[in-house]
Amino acid sequence: MSQVELLAFLKDLTILMQEKYQTTLGPCREDEKEADYQFRLGQNFAYYDVLDVIHSQLLAFGLPTRELEPVVPELGQSIP
Amino acid sequence: MLGHGCQRLPLMPLRLIPDKLDDSVVRYMSMSTSELLVSTTVENSRKPPYTNPRERCKGLSVVERGEPYETAKAGGRHGAFYQAYRQRRAEEIQRGIRSLARQIEAHLAKIREPERYIAAFAQLDSRQQRALIQSKWPADIQRLQEQQAILQGILQERNL
Numbered sequence: 007m008s009q010v011e012l013l014a015f016l017k018d019l020t021i022l023m024q025e026k027y028q029t030t031l032g033p034c035r036e037d038e039k040e041a042d043y044q045f046r047l048g049q050n051f052a053y054y055d056v057l058d059v060i061h062s063q064l065l066a067f068g069l070p071t072r073e074l075e076p077v078v079p080e081l082g083q084s085i086p
Numbered sequence: 087m088l089g090h091g092c093q094r095l096p097l098m099p100l101r102l103i104p105d106k107l108d109d110s111v112v113r114y115m116s117m118s119t120s121e122l123l124v125s126t127t128v129e130n131s132r133k134p135p136y137t138n139p140r141e142r143c144k145g146l147s148v149v150e151r152g153e154p155y156e157t158a159k160a161g162g163r164h165g166a167f168y169q170a171y172r173q174r175r176a177e178e179i180q181r182g183i184r185s186l187a188r189q190i191e192a193h194l195a196k197i198r199e200p201e202r203y204i205a206a207f208a209q210l211d212s213r214q215q216r217a218l219i220q221s222k223w224p225a226d227i228q229r230l231q232e233q234q235a236i237l238q239g240i241l242q243e244r245n246l
Contacts, residue, residue, distance in 0.1 A: 067170055
């Protein structure tokens with residue numbers, strides 16, 4: 007895999023994980039059971055962790071992150 | 087019909103706002119660097135040993151082996167990281183070690199002053215606060231230290 011392909015793969019992976027993070031954001035909805043909300047809260051934290059690990063690994067491998075930024079959101083906040 | 091309606095709702099801080107930070111969170115925030123690093127190692131050593139499929143085949147974990155460099159070299163945890171850096175010049179490896187040191191420092195700073203890095207930290211669910219300070223960031227530090235040890239191992243391999 008060339009570096010261009012690798013970065014394309016990482017870019018798509020990051021966007022997919024960011025979408026999952028975004029869909030688990032937000033306060034408890036009126037039609038949402040408490041247990042479902044708590045589960046979603048845990049999912050949100052897990053996707054945040056995944057994005058943070060991806061970002062950390064990009065830095066550790068010395069890969070360019072400019073094209074992918076912002077990789078990791080502030081926990082509980084939307085990705086700009 | 088809302089479906090995945092959470093996307094359509096205004097994004098707001100998570101609820102369950104704590105009146106004050108959990109005592110155990112405050113205890114971590116007030117630890118010195120050396121205490122935090124020791125605590126990181128102790129906390130993670132209490133967890134079930136991490137195994138990836140390749141290591142599971144061998145019946146050994148990183149924690150059991152205690153040797154990040156040897157594990158990575160054998161193709162286990164951080165194996166790709168080892169392979170990537172093995173081909174790089176010593177200067178790049180040194181740069182990698184410094185970059186990891188900066189990341190470790192940043193994580194220690196997050197534990198001490200989480201509000202500087204997550205503006206709404208006090209508004210997070212108390213379980214999320216605890217998870218960040220007592221679990222996620224310490225585990226991140228441990229991973230970064232493992233990667234540092236691998237890079238130092240590669241330099242030693244070359245007698246540098």
